[in-house]
Amino acid sequence: MAFGTPNYLFESIYDITPDFFIKRGVCFVMCDIDNTLVTYDDIIPPASLVNWFDNMKKNGVNFAFVSNNEKSRVETFNRDLGYPFIAKAKKPLPFSMKRLLKENGIKKNQAAVLGDQVLTDSMAAASLGVMSINVPPIKDRTGAFFKFKRRVERLFMRSYWRKHPESQELCRIWHEKTGNRYK
Numbered sequence: 001m002a003f004g005t006p007n008y009l010f011e012s013i014y015d016i017t018p019d020f021f022i023k024r025g026v027c028f029v030m031c032d033i034d035n036t037l038v039t040y041d042d043i044i045p046p047a048s049l050v051n052w053f054d055n056m057k058k059n060g061v062n063f064a065f066v067s068n069n070e071k072s073r074v075e076t077f078n079r080d081l082g083y084p085f086i087a088k089a090k091k092p093l094p095f096s097m098k099r100l101l102k103e104n105g106i107k108k109n110q111a112a113v114l115g116d117q118v119l120t121d122s123m124a125a126a127s128l129g130v131m132s133i134n135v136p137p138i139k140d141r142t143g144a145f146f147k148f149k150r151r152v153e154r155l156f157m158r159s160y161w162r163k164h165p166e167s168q169e170l171c172r173i174w175h176e177k178t179g180n181r182y183k
């Protein structure tokens with residue numbers, strides 16, 4: 001697969017169970033916020049998301065937020081969750097993630113990156129040598145730059161679906177969310 005292609009795809013974060021991480025030896029998930037967990041308009045996590053995090057924590061799966069967004073956005077979102085975080089993380093550069101692993105005493109094979117963008121989240125994961133998991137954007141931005149990034153992503157996602165021809169349903173969902181054609 002092309003460098004930066006996600007290792008795993010899910011329709012939504014709510015389809016990811018603690019078991020998924022535990023089976024793969026992952027105990028630390030470096031997670032994007034915008035369009036992965038909530039839309040840009042959601043200031044704080046909804047109850048369903050808080051429950052999802054609680055369940056992960058109970059099962060020994062810890063999180064950190066790695067966002068390219070402003071510190072105030074991440075701080076407010078994380079106020080009740082209290083996870084380690086890095087704002088203005090400059091993804092796809094891997095340095096903020098590298099720092100999080102070091103500060104939390106986590107080895108690369110115990111970590112994963114969860115996000116919605118290949119060119120930031122999955123690229124950072126690949127540069128660092130960490131497993132990457134993608135979900136489709138919850139509600140994509142419509143600006144020209146975003147559209148351009150989604151177009152470029154097609155190449156990586158095609159590479160995924162060539163290797164996983166069984167997951168055509170996910171391919172359809174991605175198309176619905178991003179407008180991209182993957183064939």
Ligand SMILES: [Mg+2]
Nearest residue numbers: 032034035116
């Ligand atoms: Mg995002």
